[in-house]
Amino acid sequence: MPRMLPSDPLPDTGTVSVQHLSARQVSRNFLVDGRDVPVLAPVDIDLAPGQFGALIGPSGCGKSTLLRMIADIVQPTSGAIFILGQTPAAARQRHEIGFVFQDPTLLPWRTVIDNVRLPLEVVGTSARRSDATPQQLIELVGLAGFEQARPAELSGGMQQRCALARALVLAPSLLLLDEPFGALDEITRYRMNLELLRIRAETGTTTLMVTHSIQEAVFMADRVFVLAARPGRIVDVVDVTIPRPRRLMHMNGTDFTATVARVRGGLFGDARGMLDD
Amino acid sequence: MTDANPPCRAILNAVLPPLAVILALIGGIELLGAAHLLSSSVAPPSRIAAEMGREPGLLWFHVEPTLLTAATGFVLSLLLSLIVAFACFVWPRFEAVALTMGAVMDSVPIIAIAPVLAIWLGLSLPMRLSLTVMICTFPILVSLVQGLRAVPATANEMFTVLAARPWQRFRLLAAPYALPYLFVGLKAAAPLAVLGALMAETTGVERGLGAFIVDAMFGVRIAQLWAGVVLACLMSVAGYALVALFERLAMGVDWKAA
Numbered sequence: 001m002p003r004m005l006p007s008d009p010l011p012d013t014g015t016v017s018v019q020h021l022s023a024r025q026v027s028r029n030f031l032v033d034g035r036d037v038p039v040l041a042p043v044d045i046d047l048a049p050g051q052f053g054a055l056i057g058p059s060g061c062g063k064s065t066l067l068r069m070i071a072d073i074v075q076p077t078s079g080a081i082f083i084l085g086q087t088p089a090a091a092r093q094r095h096e097i098g099f100v101f102q103d104p105t106l107l108p109w110r111t112v113i114d115n116v117r118l119p120l121e122v123v124g125t126s127a128r129r130s131d132a133t134p135q136q137l138i139e140l141v142g143l144a145g146f147e148q149a150r151p152a153e154l155s156g157g158m159q160q161r162c163a164l165a166r167a168l169v170l171a172p173s174l175l176l177l178d179e180p181f182g183a184l185d186e187i188t189r190y191r192m193n194l195e196l197l198r199i200r201a202e203t204g205t206t207t208l209m210v211t212h213s214i215q216e217a218v219f220m221a222d223r224v225f226v227l228a229a230r231p232g233r234i235v236d237v238v239d240v241t242i243p244r245p246r247r248l249m250h251m252n253g254t255d256f257t258a259t260v261a262r263v264r265g266g267l268f269g270d271a272r273g274m275l276d277d
Numbered sequence: 278m279t280d281a282n283p284p285c286r287a288i289l290n291a292v293l294p295p296l297a298v299i300l301a302l303i304g305g306i307e308l309l310g311a312a313h314l315l316s317s318s319v320a321p322p323s324r325i326a327a328e329m330g331r332e333p334g335l336l337w338f339h340v341e342p343t344l345l346t347a348a349t350g351f352v353l354s355l356l357l358s359l360i361v362a363f364a365c366f367v368w369p370r371f372e373a374v375a376l377t378m379g380a381v382m383d384s385v386p387i388i389a390i391a392p393v394l395a396i397w398l399g400l401s402l403p404m405r406l407s408l409t410v411m412i413c414t415f416p417i418l419v420s421l422v423q424g425l426r427a428v429p430a431t432a433n434e435m436f437t438v439l440a441a442r443p444w445q446r447f448r449l450l451a452a453p454y455a456l457p458y459l460f461v462g463l464k465a466a467a468p469l470a471v472l473g474a475l476m477a478e479t480t481g482v483e484r485g486l487g488a489f490i491v492d493a494m495f496g497v498r499i500a501q502l503w504a505g506v507v508l509a510c511l512m513s514v515a516g517y518a519l520v521a522l523f524e525r526l527a528m529g530v531d532w533k534a535a
Contacts, residue, residue, distance in 0.1 A: 073434050092440055099438045101431040109453050121449065122439045 019082070020206040021047040021070065021174060026079035028065050039065055040232040042079055045225060049173075052200065053208040054221035056263065062232025063210045067176050070208065071097050083174055091174070095123055098172035098205070102179040104159035106151040106166075113138060113147040116165045123170060137165040140199055157181075157188040164196070168203065175200075177209040190248065193220055197246055214267070218259045219246060226266035236266035320503040328500040329507075340508060343486040346402070346474035347512065350409025354466060357410065358417040366425050366451060367443050376422065383415035387476050395480040405482070409473030413466035417459070424458025425451045460524040467516035475509055486512075 025042040040062030047053045055063040068074040070081055072088035083091035091097055106115045116134040132140070138147055141161040151159055160180055167175060180196075181189040193216060200207060211217050217224045218240055226236040240259055242250050250256055303322045310321025320328070329336060361379075365372040391408055398404035428451050436446050478487025486505055493501035 068434070071434075071438050073437050092438060095440070097438055099435065101435065103429070103431050105429065105431040105435050107432070107450070107453065118449070119439050122436070122441045122445050 018048070019046045020049040020051070021045065021053075021081075021083055021208065023066070023070070023081045024079055026066070026069060026076045026081055028062065028069060028074065029077045038077075038231040043225075043227075043232075043234045045234075047206055047208060047223065049206055050204050051206055051223060052221045054217035054224045055208065055210045055227060056212070056214065056217040056224060057227030057232065057267070058229045060232070061227040061229040063227055064178055065232070067178050067208065067210050070174075071099050071176055095119075095170045096173045098167035098170065098175045100160070100163050100167045100175070100177045100180045102182050104151070104156070104163040106159055106162055108151050111148050111150060112143060112154070112162050115151065115162055116169055118166060119170050132168070132171070134165070134169055137168055138162075140168075140202070141165045142195065157184050157192060160184070160192065161195070164199070168199070168205075171203075173206060175205045175207045177207065179210050179212060182212060189216070194248070196220070197244075201245060214260055214263050215251065218242075218256060218263060219251060224259075224263055226263055228267070228269075235269075236262070238262055238266070318499060320500045324500045325503045325507055328504045336504070336508070339484055339486050339489040339505075340512075342405075342482075342484045343471070343474045343478060343509075344512065346405045346409055346477065346485070347470040347516065350406050350473060351413060351466060351470040351516070353406060354410050354414040354417055354470070355463070357414055358421050358462075361418055362421040362425055362455075363447060365422050366447055372422060376419065379415045379418050382411055385411070387412050387473065391476055391480050394477075400480060400482045404480075405474060405477035405485075408477040409470050412473040412476075413469040416465040416469065417462040420458045420462025420465075421455055424455025427458060428454045456527060460520065460528075463520045464517055464524075467520050468513035471509060471513045471516060 023043060023045040025044065026040070027038065027042040028040045029036045029038050031037075039060075043066065045053070045066075055066060057063050065074055069076045070083070070088055072092040081088050083096055086094070086096075088097075107118065110118070113134055116137055120134070135147070138144060141164050143158060143161050143165065146154065146158065151162070154162065164180070177196075181192045184192065197220065209217075209220060211220075218238075219242075221240055224236075224238040224240060225234050226238065227233065228235045238259060242253070242255050242259070306315070306319070307322050309315050310319075310323070315321060361375050365375050387408065390411070394404045394407055398407065425447075432450060432454075433446075436450055441449070474485070475487040475490070478485030479491050482488050486509055490502060490505035490509070493499075493505060
């Protein structure tokens with residue numbers, strides 16, 4: 001099993017270091033037709049090391065923006081984000097962050113293995129903290145035998161597996177996923193979700209995933225952040241107590257149903273979650 | 278084109294129809310000439326061919342400098358475009374400046390600026406190269422700048438997450454995405470390079486296809502004039518074909534099935 005955690009000791013940052021990821025009163029405005037429109041009202045987020053978080057909410061609730069602020073792609077208008085006690089910019093420079101986009105974002109002229117190798121080429125092999133080679137990661141995500149294939153020769157699910165391997169190749173301590181399987185059919189999506197849970201069980205990476213699906217959020221996560229739109233804000237934080245490893249049969253349990261109902265209640269503004277959808 | 282077709286069959290299918298049309302045109306003009314239906318200013322193909330075969334040494338004497346000017350000017354334009362496009366890539370504010378200046382340079386009528394350059398730089402190689410670079414840089418630059426902007430937004434975000442340096446972003450991401458755009462510009466520029474070289478040679482130089490054509494015009498040597506025209510056309514077509522070949526090689530390796 002590849003060792004995927006960073007070898008550097010965690011920096012001592014006092015109380016903040018208890019959390020792997022914390023966001024404090026983070027907000028973001030965007031200029032729309034010359035007006036400053038709040039996309040995301042100040043929100044707080046906490047994820048402990050190894051935890052799996054899910055961000056769920058309607059379109060336009062700012063969940064993708066929040067994920068991009070954590071990855072230092074977008075800057076917050078106000079508030080502060082800490083990743084292992086560092087700023088997102090520092091964490092990004094230290095390659096603590098792996099990002100999987102909704103679109104696989106593979107480079108079409110590169111083979112599967114060269115796409116997985118890309119981060120090593122950018123960063124330089126000296127920065128490698130993982131014993132897992134690109135080849136091992138390709139096997140881990142179930143793409144063995146397709147090393148020399150071009151992205152256009154792969155199905156959508158296989159392309160996203162490749163993108164996942166690429167996100168893991170620098171052994172990030174924080175994995176951010178922006179609706180990674182949203183474009184896939186439901187059967188493939190659950191297969192990919194189970195694979196992701198298996199890979200995470202091996203790597204122990206702290207994970208935050210954006211999703212549109214209530215069932216998916218509850219099935220995958222330890223903690224679900226429920227967002228509302230206009231302006232985007234967190235209306236509920238739901239801790240999921242379903243044991244791991246998660247199996248599809250857990251979706252039939254009362255625990256699962258009750259948690260789904262609570263998340264749905266948050267999304268539709270009905271505390272009891274009894275609203276029909 | 279189906280997979281069952283061997284590639285040479287596909288190439289034949291692409292080449293044969295236009296070739297047949299060209300041959301039919303040549304044959305038609307030849308027949309008109311034989312029937313004395315052509316104006317005296319038009320030489321029938323057989324006379325042009327005879328003129329070309331009469332003194333191949335003299336022909337090469339004039340073709341060589343034109344080829345050299347066009348090819349060197351084309352490569353210089355490509356290098357200049359790469360440098361300017363990289364600058365636009367690193368400093369986006371520079372892009373508007375570069376494209377505006379390029380458009381101004383491109384809008385100067387080449388026939389008007391040629392005498393100015395001839396007086397300034399003399400009937401020298403630098404003068405001929407400057408004119409060629411002036412006429413064929415802009416299409417290359419515009420396509421390259423546009424291509425460098427064709428990178429998908431998420432691919433740019435991925436390189437941001439990787440903390441890639443500008444040079445890495447250019448080399449590993451933007452340049453490959455710009456490649457198909459670049460070849461569009463290069464294909465437009467190849468015939469322009471020949472045009473620039475010919476234009477520069479009409480200013481009074483002794484050697485060059487342009488000088489050869491002007492000389493034939495003043496001597497009213499119709500067959501020689503047409504021989505020059507045909508050679509210039511062949512040069513432009515060859516330049517275009519060479520670029521297309523490079524495109525196939527580059528894209529065939531890197532963009533297979535993309």
